[in-house]
Amino acid sequence: MSERSNRKNGGVIVADRLKQLRESRKKNDLEEKALEVALAALAEEPRKLTTCDLILEYVPISSWQSERVTCSECKKVMNGWSESWQFCPVCGSKVLSAERESSPHDRLTRLAVETALENFGSQVVTQS
Ligand SMILES: [Zn+2]
Numbered sequence: 001m002s003e004r005s006n007r008k009n010g011g012v013i014v015a016d017r018l019k020q021l022r023e024s025r026k027k028n029d030l031e032e033k034a035l036e037v038a039l040a041a042l043a044e045e046p047r048k049l050t051t052c053d054l055i056l057e058y059v060p061i062s063s064w065q066s067e068r069v070t071c072s073e074c075k076k077v078m079n080g081w082s083e084s085w086q087f088c089p090v091c092g093s094k095v096l097s098a099e100r101e102s103s104p105h106d107r108l109t110r111l112a113v114e115t116a117l118e119n120f121g122s123q124v125v126t127q128s
Contacts, residue, residue: 052093055110056081058101069098075114 001009052073059067067081074091085095101107 050091050093051096052088052091053096054081054085054088054098055107056098056100057107058104070110 050073052071055070055072057068057070066079068077068079069081070077071088071090071093073088073093076088076090078089081098083098085098087094
């Protein structure tokens with residue numbers, strides 16, 4: 001084999017090896033970034049799970065209106081509810097119970113207590 005074709009063959013081998021090395025470096029860089037992201041995620045504090053109770057509003061049996069339910073944690077009122085709910089769709093708190101009000105007065109009483117507590121809270125703030 002001539003010197004010229006020897007060099008040509010050698011050049012092809014070196015070029016192939018160089019290509020392999022560059023591809024493997026690119027793969028390693030990608031893997032390094034993925035591992036850094038995973039490590040950062042593992043180092044984060046786990047999110048604290050909050051719990052709540054759902055209060056289903058009293059509805060007369062003849063009513064066509066959809067179920068209205070209030071979350072004890074975020075206080076949001078939602079239209080529609082399913083027994084399969086395990087978490088509040090608004091705040092993500094785990095649902096411990098879902099109880100129906102036995103009369104329309106239950107909700108008024110609950111709202112009155114909440115309003116009184118809120119007012120009490122703001123009075124404490126303004127007094128200090
Ligand atoms: Zn909630």
